[in-house]
Amino acid sequence: MQNNNTLTSPTLTDISADSFVQAYNLFVQQGDFISLTRQFEQGLAQTGRENNLNFNVKGAKVSLLDSGVLLVEPQSSATSDKPSKSIVISSGIHGNETAPIEIVQQIVGDIIAQKITLKHRTLFIMGNPVAMNIAKRFQTENLNRLFCGKHQDIAACFEKDRAEKLERYVSAFFNAGTENGEVTNYHYDLHTAIRNSKYEKFAIYPFQNGKPWDKEQLSFMASCGVNTILFGHGPSGTFSYYSSANFSAHAFTIELGKVRPFGENDMANFSAMTEQLTALVTDRELSLKTFANADFNLFTALGDITKVSENFKLYIDDSASNFTDYPVDTLLSTDTGQEYRTTQPGESIVFPNANVGNGQRAVLMVVPTTLS
Ligand SMILES: [Zn+2]
Known part of the structure; x- marks a missing residue:
């Protein structure tokens, strides 16, 4: 028997609990990743591959590493088919930014329904389930300021714990990818903005510390409907900077428009993004236009007003x-x-x-x- 005290204090979910087993089985059948993630907002007590929460779909193995963290790996015996990309697609780092969460849901749902066949290792993330459930940007701390170890500097809260775990999952994911040989890393962190923007969609390209900005990646952004790019001007604590700086990932923080509640997003507005990410993970040919300055609004930082x-x-x-x-x-x-x-x-x-x-x-x- 649980007393009231333990019922109200946040707890990690024991994966052998009946309620979890039922919800997980339903997820395996129906692929509703949002629902599963929201039901177990604090996360799982047993995490990583060792929890054995995995199942096979056409051509791929799906492993639930934690609430909102799903690893999908292609299963092909042909050596010519070796995955050459490790891709992180994250959403919900801010809990009320629902459109990105619905984009991730759509791709995950299509994989589980076997409508698409995944060809590259991909880690799908819904970042802040607690904030998703209260329809807020965050509960205690802005999660997208806590990466690159910055979570160590703050007091205990859900976001502190979550940032540390997300770093661990992403790090293990990219490191395991290199075991296959030459692999290119990608991380697209999807957001929607609080305020209006003169350019509805824009991306922040994390600071590269002297490395050149990748024009093919800019062309990929344009193909996703994002042609306004802000070049990062220094190290930061964002999720995309974490992957860029530590794993040389092609990474972006992508702002897809204005925040709206679940169900109120016009998903047609995000179809280019969803289609191009689907093309990337299924290794469908990406037809990209050669980079030209005239196709973009590019911005560089001048400084802060402090x-x-x-x-x-x-x-x-x-x-x-x-x-x-x-x-x-x-x-x-x-x-x-x-x-x-x-x-x-x-x-x-x-x-x-x-x-x-x-x-x-x-x-x-x-x-x-x-x-x-
Ligand atoms: Zn955001």
Whole structure:
């Protein structure tokens, strides 16, 4: 018997519990990954391949590593068919960003229904089940600031624990991929934005520390309907940066439009993304247009407007869209003894937020750029 205390305190799910066994069997039959993930939001007590939660579908083995973490591996004996790609497709790192979760559901559902045959090792992730269940961006901490070990610096909470585990699953996934020989790593972390954007879909290309930006990857983004790219300007704690910096993965944080509740997304708006990710995991030919600057809105970071004191004032409307640009010499903020005026043609704002602590970024300023 459980007392009230243990009923209300968060617990990991014992995979031998009747309720789990039933839900898991239903998942194997019907492929509803969202439902399974939401039912066991705290995660599983027995995780990784050792939990033996796996089953076969046409041409692939499916393993549930934890709540919201599903490994699918092609099973082919032909050596010519060796998987040459390890692909992470993640969603729900912010729990209320439902469209990406529904994209992952669609691909996972198609694999389990045997409508498509997976050809490359793929790790599908629904990142924050607790936040999904409360329809919030996060419960205690913004999960997408906690990667690259930054989870070690904060107090105990669901997101701290989840970031540490997601790092472990992704790391084991990429490391196991290299056992097959030459493998290219990919990580597409799908989001939707809180605010409007002048360009509805955009991607953040993690800081490459001097490595060139990959034009074929930009062409792939364009084929997914994402032709606005913001080049990262420094290391960060995002999930995509984690995979890029540690596993040389081609990685992006992809913003697909505005946040909406489950069931209210117009999935047709995301069909290019879903189709191209499906093409990637099933090894269907990706017909990509050769990179041309004219097909893109490329931005590079100019710097931050940082809130220094309580006197900080931001002259950007709360509802201002990302990538709104201002004429040169526009006053954007004032603070104790200083002000910020635009200095460059096309200078634009991203992620404005006046409600930050002293010393934190209130706005990221960006300018248009091109690749040579
Ligand atoms: Zn997000």
